[in-house]
Amino acid sequence: MTTKEEVTLPLMTVRQLARQGDVTVHVVRNYLRRGLLQAARHTESGYQLFSASELQRLRFIRTAQQLGFTLAEIEEIVRHSVLRRSPCPLVRDIIRRRLEDTPSNWTTCWPCTGGWSMPSTPGLRCRTPSRLATMSAH
Incomplete structure (x- = not known):
């Protein structure tokens, strides 16, 4: 068919x-x-x-x-x-x-201020919508 x-x-x-x-x-x-x-x-x-x-x-x-x-x-x-x-x-x-x-x-992930941080990569954070808005303003 x-x-x-x-x-x-x-x-x-x-x-x-x-x-x-x-x-x-x-x-x-x-x-x-x-x-x-x-x-x-x-x-x-x-x-x-x-x-x-x-x-x-x-x-x-x-x-x-x-x-x-x-x-x-x-x-x-x-x-x-x-x-x-x-x-x-x-x-x-x-x-x-x-x-x-x-x-x-x-x-391997844990909550942190403003998103998630990966322990194997210090300082790497997921961008939350509020962070993206702040970043696009610059």
Whole structure:
């Protein structure tokens, strides 16, 4: 079943998908091997062609990675989605586990006046909105 968007938009090659997704061709091929992306069809000469929905999935994968999800976790989320099962409980469970692991990481930070300070880098502080306003006035 194709969406209206897929019918009106031309299919993309691996290179075009990579360019529009702001990744390398190697990243697209890796995701193909892992089953994270699927070609809509193949040309007679063997080129893989991708729909707009695969570009959307590619962007989802990259965003999830930026949020700290591993490729294994993303594979599981995508698998749930493909099987038409809601991935929401799975995502909540992953986030819950991540938050349970996080307190050990928080011990390297402590509250200080005007933001957080990292003990390994004396004097390095996160800029709070009030500090940014003060800095932009100069």
